[in-house]
Amino acid sequence: MTAATGHHFARPGNRFWPVLHLSGFTPRLLAPAEQRDLLSYGLGITNVVARATARADELTAEEYTEGGRLLTEKVRRLAPRWLAVVGVTAYRAAFADRTARTGPQRRTIGDTRIWVLPNPSGLNAHWTAATMAEEYGRLRLAAEQ
Numbered sequence: 001m002t003a004a005t006g007h008h009f010a011r012p013g014n015r016f017w018p019v020l021h022l023s024g025f026t027p028r029l030l031a032p033a034e035q036r037d038l039l040s041y042g043l044g045i046t047n048v049v050a051r052a053t054a055r056a057d058e059l060t061a062e063e064y065t066e067g068g069r070l071l072t073e074k075v076r077r078l079a080p081r082w083l084a085v086v087g088v089t090a091y092r093a094a095f096a097d098r099t100a101r102t103g104p105q106r107r108t109i110g111d112t113r114i115w116v117l118p119n120p121s122g123l124n125a126h127w128t129a130a131t132m133a134e135e136y137g138r139l140r141l142a143a144e145q
Contacts (some may be wrong), residue, residue: 007032015120023136075109087119100138
């Protein structure tokens with residue numbers, strides 16, 4: 001669905017947009033087609049790997065490594081205060097950190113701090129919308145300080 005629409009987390013039922021709102025990052029629930037509105041809230045969105053897939057395990061180790069390299073370049077250029085990576089599997093593969101867990105990371109990119117968030121895919125069922133919103137909210141609070 002993301003590939004077809006050109007919008008992140010576009011599949012109906014994906015929990016990203018509701019969780020982003022429940023965590024306080026957005027004042028209202030945005031639709032995937034409104035992703036450019038994130039900029040007005042001081043947020044940006046991009047991919048670790050540009051190729052859309054139904055499941056993360058459809059991506060190769062090489063794609064993740066190259067995606068991590070390109071994302072690092074983008075972060076160095078734009079210098080955000082925080083980089084949030086959605087999905088611990090994606091973070092581990094892209095940044096060669098097999099022990100990473102959800103939450104703030106020790107690694108930085110320049111002065112940019114990194115936080116790994118749970119993937120909102122329905123395949124990640126052990127995280128509910130409420131528990132994901134709590135974790136996203138922890139990042140929001142850290143970013144506001």
